[in-house]
Amino acid sequence: MRKLLLFGLFQCLLLNAFPQGFPAEIVIMQIDRDFYVAGEPVLYQFSTLNASTHRLSDNSKMGYVLLRNAQSKVVIKQRIVLEKGSTAGSFVLPDTLSSGIYQMVGFTNFMRNFGEKSYFQKELIIVNQSDTEYNFLKKQPPLAHSQSVAWQEKLKITIDSDIYLPDRKVKVKIEPVSGNAKVSVSVFENSNHPVSPVVPKIDIPVETTQQQMKFQPETKGNILMGEVVDETTQQPIAGAIVMLSCVDTVANLQYAVTDSKGVFRFLLSNYYDGKELYLSLKNGIKEDGWKIRVEDKFAMSSKFRAVFSATPDSNFIAKSQNIAYINKSYDVEVYQHHKSKENVMCPAPRFYYDGAKTLYPADYSSLDDFSEIVTELFPFLSIKKHANNSQIKVGGATSEQFEYNGPALFLDGIYMDNINNILKLGSDKIKKIDVIYAERVLGDLVFQGVISIVTKGNMKQTMPTSVNTLKIMNTDVANADYLQIAAGLPDQNRKIPYVRQLLYWNPSVEIFNSKDTEFEFITSQNEGNYTILVQGISDNGLPVCVSKKFKVKK
């Protein structure tokens, strides 16, 4: 009885100790190298793991990668789609990056609840092509290795020699592990500095309670989060209606209502990828002092302390710069594009489908402004002027049943709460006008009708946005197309030099518990010390890693 009670007590306390519903996640990233010349791509594998089991977690469908410099300025931002918890990806380092130590960071939206300490972080050394001083090496503070290698499961790797001639095939064999494993394999030239494999952090610093969890797991896609505040008092506004639409040939609209903390959230389907989003407040004219703010998922509050356990020597750096220069000069295709699984494009959240009366102003005699168009061509529409503000009304709708809201007004697909911005548009600028005279409903919002204007050449994009409208760019998914190292044998005729520092990269290799895993690659004309680095996680949730060194020498 006492044992039973103790067990029950333990269970209860255990249940309360962890966030319910969604287990904490960690991100691990395997990166092809840790030293780059600006202009080269960084290849990586991004995996989300359940923090307690270390098994791949399928909760989050979105991941975030950023690269920041020693001044903590973010230079690369990527939003990536995860397929069953992981994905391969890449980004090309801009040619203009200055030499120094950079930090690569990986996280999911849900991890933001646990603080930036829980993010995956790894230091990279990047050298500008034209840098000859390498001053950043001198500034480098000495530091012991921050992440000690404590691999739970050791892999065994064999190659047939320790020294190879250039242009030779190297066969690698990885022996079975207990339980299958998924690993990334990288073969690269490195200086004498030790390779630093990435160990997943076991302990998640829980800095928040369940009740304070602000950032939802992106289980179905990209979440856009923001808040509405009073500009003067900075107090959050509860119950504000935020409208979301984007430039399109069809009127599109989604809306969200702010909660007691003034926070709103939108689930953005892939329809919004790579598009400019327009956020506005319903009844925006009336709510003049309200402002929409959108949170930046990539913003980091902690400063990056640029430290690195070991840096390459200046000879190695100069050699790397030369190789990058040769490959660029000869336009050598060291990398090739790889398309990830194509996702089905979500349809636009259309505000209406049919039932609209369409009118092309070009079919009629030219009219100077929208007021004239309405007066002359739409007998059931009327524009009423009140001081500096004008309002449009639909006469034919049975609008008396509802509180007056006016029709939903769209310009080039975007919801507009203010007709004043479009009054100057004449028939020379308008291509098409759709009007619905009946009440339209979207969720809890009822509109007196619909007026949708399509201009000649998307005028909305050039128009100034009103005070409480926010225009933001929703970046495209970065891993729809990513780089992989080009496979194949070197050109035997030697018209193009074959010098490479990265000989092999496979972000996702299966290691079995019953048979050997084999792969092969070709050495290049670049003589030097190379490392085969294999790292990943076993199906049992244990980190696995092995590295092997060899030489390429004539």
Next chain:
Amino acid sequence: MKRALLLLFFFAMGLNMLLRSQITFKPDSIYTPQLSGTLFVEKKYKGSQYVTPEWSNSILLLSNGDTIKNEKIKYNGYLDEVIWLHPKNYHKFMLDKSNISEFWITRSSSLLIHYQKIDIFPRKANSQRIFAEVVCRGTVSMYIYRKISRNGTNEENEDGLHYVLEVLNPDNIYYFELPDGEWIEMKNLKVDNLLKYMPKQKKAIVQMMNANHLKFKSESQCAKIIQLINEKGLTKYP
């Protein structure tokens, strides 16, 4: 000691329940999709324009894959549209047909009537997109278009007021989708109309109907026949 443990146990249980009940973290709260439509002004007819005259709970599957549950709807067979009773303003709205791919209407606690938007005669010029009741889906599928048709007018006199009402009557149309993508339309259920499209299986189907004492004329027995055709693989050529 035992009492102290017992108290501690109940305290922990209470704490557990309290914490769980206070969770404000609802991951799916932003995933609630929204219905859209146009205000529906109901006209008076003699006879019902609705296949399901009562407001019934429903499951709506939208074209973008989202699901909406527990909204009160009716299926209007005269207009072939779904009418929604708005839960807040209690007005009726005709939902955007293009936005709905399937819906289920609750008829009783255990009975759900399944409607699907289907393209009948997709290869022909008279192709039509309708909401049809799904009776049986398989190699051979059976759907019923619960159409309500206008059948003349009726003069009414109420409190000395004379007016004319259109008369509406149910006018079911049965559709069968065959394995080769061919569609059969039947106003009345006649087995010969089906068998002429499946001459090689005719004998086997008739034998199966006789063995199971099934008549094609009844909707429920017809559904059973189609189910057995699919189960026994009678659509395959011998």
